[in-house]
Amino acid sequence: MAEETHNRLDGRAEAVVQAGRIGELHQHLHGAPPAAPPVPFQLPPALGHFEDRRAEQETIERATGAREGRAGPLVVALTGIGGIGKTALGFQVARTLSERFPDGVLYVDLDDLRRDGTVELADAVGELLTGLGVAPDWLEPSFAGRSKQYWTRTRDKRLIVVVDNARYGGEAAPLLPASAGSLAIVTSQGVLYDLDGVAAVEVPVNPLAVDDAVRLLGHIVDDPRFSAEPEAVVELARTCGGLPAALQVAGQWVRKYRRRSLSRLVAELTEELHERGIPVVEAVWDAAYAGLGQRTARLYRLLPQYPAPVITAPAAAALLGTGPVGAGDALEELETAGLLESRPEGHRMHDLLRGHADRRARQADPEGTDRAAARRGLIRWYRRQAARADHLAAGPRMTFADVVPPLGDVPDIDFTGKAQALRWLESQRLALYGCVRLAFDSGRYEDAWALCEPLWTHFLDHRHYADVMDAFRTGVAAADRLEQLPAMVRMRCQLARPLWEQERYDEAEELLRQAVGASGALGESTGETKLKASAVEFSGLLKSARRDWAGAAADFEASRRIHERIGNAYGVLLQTYLLGRTALNRGDAGAAVALLAEAHGMAGAQGRERMTARSGFELARALRGAGRAAEAGGLMRAALESARARGSAFDEVRVLNELAALAAESGDAGDPAGAEEAEAYREAARSLALRSGALPPSPDGSPPPDGQSS
Known part of the structure; x- marks a missing residue:
């Protein structure tokens, strides 16, 4: 179902408690003010050596x-x-x-x-x-x-x-x-x-002059040979062509061979350069590569297969097929050799060195066997970790990919809970999305679409549209290659959502037309029947986005009937909630109250805290629309307390705006304090929204053009 896995790192699974009928609304407006965000400083730590330029x-x-x-x-x-x-x-x-x-x-x-x-x-x-x-x-x-x-x-x-x-x-x-x-x-x-x-x-920014390059080498390596053999230092600097990326590697290479004279080292490098006729910096990198241990040299050759700019020790272990200690040691050796740069989030390889590593890999592994095995291990490891993180974050939900078993010596990430799982998904998003493309390009079509399943949870909290649309387009293509019908339906539904959120409605509609059509060929198992209902629900959500309320209601009702037929209580609850919200959007407050009250009761009975909160808030809106302000006020008051307890500024603003509407209606009914109270709520909402990053309202008071306030 489309919305069953919308998890939040800020803990939006708290319950909203209905406070009963309240005759007057006395609401304390001044919750704890949000802490001012720290002044950003997004640069990595300074290099230990930098030639001033x-x-x-x-x-x-x-x-x-x-x-x-x-x-x-x-x-x-x-x-x-x-x-x-x-x-x-x-x-x-x-x-x-x-x-x-x-x-x-x-x-x-x-x-x-x-x-x-x-x-x-x-x-x-x-x-x-x-x-x-x-x-x-x-x-x-x-x-x-x-x-x-x-x-x-x-x-x-x-x-x-x-x-x-x-x-x-x-x-x-x-x-x-x-x-x-x-x-x-x-x-x-x-x-x-x-x-x-x-x-x-x-x-x-030009190549460093020889004198500047010599000074940079001196910063990289504090070595008495530099003073004793100045001509050799100048020759080494010339060999590096004034490129800091080459000088960094050359300096570390000199440091490694402290017992050899600098003149001898440079002579060996120059001789190789002349005999093989290779580019100057290639000789420098070859010399550094030749000094690596066997495992480290293999990792260096495999790093170009990694589909993200920064790699961590666990991911390096997956590439190597070994434990994290050995992978960490290899990363450290590459950093010591100047072939990797250390960042707080992991290790990064310069693009020029990535090209060199790829050339060495093709030389050592002309058939590509080792690289293919490393890709397979990496993809399978990320697929397994993402599925584990998704299960922790979203709980049991509708998925169709098999569970990947443990990968031998490569350990799993030790997730301590939902929050860490969600943080891991975000920190590894470039690698995860990259692995979808890597799997498809490697002909691993099942891995490609299966990786998309846990990425759905991540997308619902982090709208990286380019990543998700590329990944789910790839997932659609992979499912089609395998003619895996449930995946073909699911991938189309999930691709449709980011498309309609970007207002690409026609593309989303065509995908859902295909998904609903294909769902007719699904079997009668519980999972496949739920998928049929989900495809119809997605169709209704698209119609809601296009404000086709009648069409949306028809789809949600059709989806509810399917869930009723198979006894899926949560599916019935969700479609009832969506029907109630649709009735509210159509202006039918009476129908909305009945449906949302039913959904609210079902959510409480099923112990669905998050759905209890969502349905309670929407029920309060419907009650206000039906003129039952006292009942609405009780729910809204509880909702505001819940939002503040969770530190959710977004929910707090929504509730404050609804409280403002309630107070304004009280003022219209003759309560002199109502208008003043309404303005106080509106100002609190406006101030909090602007501090949180919302666009200011239009001069006429209308919400931002993208519906941010909805």
């Missing part, structure tokens, strides 16, 4: 001092080839200038969000908004809505925004903050000619 920094320093006449933020474009140190320079500048920008430093890497060469800009803006303290509940669904939120949140701010790995100006422009007092640092391999209407300060 003084000329580039002075250029940026001069530009930041020239503010007169600028309408928008200062944009600094750092351009240069891969491995040249653009990102490190951007980070260094942001750290140096951060005290001048007291509202924080934001960072987004567009390559992390790139799918088939294209960045979903709504997701990029969403990441920046999250950094600014906007909770997932308050993120607008559309790119236009999120852009307005971003402009609102950055207006009059003094921020630094670092946009890494832009390929076109059109990717960077929507991510620029709205205030002239902010600084945007954009890195790109080429000049961003299409930054339309934006005056950018172009700062080319």
Whole structure:
């Protein structure tokens, strides 16, 4: 069923208790004010060594001092080839200038969000908004809505925004903050000619001069041989071509062989370079690779198979098919060799080194057997962990994929509870979504669609639309390849929802037409019958999104009859709730009260705390519409207490707005305090919503265009 697994990390499974009939509404408005979000600082820890690039920094320093006449933020474009140190320079500048920008430093890497060469800009803006303290509940669904939120949140701010790995100006422009007092640092391999209407300060980042490269080597390695053999140091710096990515590896390689003379090491490197005719930096990386232990060298070769930018020790263990201790040791050895960069969230490999590792893998494993086995182990491990996390977060629900058994020596993640399971799904989302595509491209079609099942729970709490639409399109294609009928129906239903939330109604409608049609060929087992009912329910939800209330009600009623036939009490409860909400949307308060009261009673009897809360709130709205304000007030009062107890600002705002409507009706009925109380509720809701990141209402008082307040 479409909504049975909508879990929240903020604990939205609390019950709303009906307080009975209350003649007067005395509501304390001043709950504990939400804590102000911390000032964001989204840069990784500073490198232990950085060559100053003084000329580039002075250029940026001069530009930041020239503010007169600028309408928008200062944009600094750092351009240069891969491995040249653009990102490190951007980070260094942001750290140096951060005290001048007291509202924080934001960072987004567009390559992390790139799918088939294209960045979903709504997701990029969403990441920046999250950094600014906007909770997932308050993120607008559309790119236009999120852009307005971003402009609102950055207006009059003094921020630094670092946009890494832009390929076109059109990717960077929507991510620029709205205030002239902010600084945007954009890195790109080429000049961003299409930054339309934006005056950018172009700062080319060139290879380090030999003297600078020698100094950087000295920062990386504190070695007496550098003073004793200065000519050898200069030759090593030249060999690295002025690329910091190569100098980092070369420095660690020199450190490893402390007993050999520097001249001998450089001579060996130069001889290999001349004999094999390979590119200069390739020789440096080959030398570092040759010094790795057997297990570490294998992990290095396998890392290009990993479908996300940052890898953790458990995922590395899945690639290797070993325990986490051995994988952790291998990651540490690669970091020591300069072949991986350590980040708080895991280890990251530079794109240039990823290419080198892939070349070494093809050389060592020309048939691709080892790489295929590693992909299989990784995909199966992520499928198993995601299913375990989903079960903890959502509980038993309708799924059709078999459970993956334990994977030999590779241990499971030790989830301690629902909250940790949900955090793991979010922290690993790039790898999880990447594994869907990796499985499909590897011909592992069952794994591809099965991975989508636990991603449904994650999507309901985190609207990463580009990821989820790509994954579920892949899931549809994988199910079709296998002609796995339940998966074909389920994947189409689940893809339809993000499509209609993006207002792509026609595409969603066609998918659901196919799903409902195909569901007719399903068997009569309980699971398949539930799936038939679910497909009809999804059709009703789409019609609700299009405000076709009559069509939606017909679908929910049809779905309820199916659940009644098989004795599925929760299915009957959910469809009754949806019918009551639809009646309320149609303006039929009497029917809504009857249906929602029935749903509320069933939810309590079944011990469904979350559905008790949802149905109680909607019942209160229906009671108000039916003129039974005292009963509505009791439910609303309990709902407000529950929302505040859970720290859910989103629910609190909804309840405050409903309480305002109740109080206003009391004022219209002659209670002089009603109008004043209504305005107090409205102001409390408005203030809390704006602090949480909502768009301000339109001048006429209407809600934001994307329906954020609904």
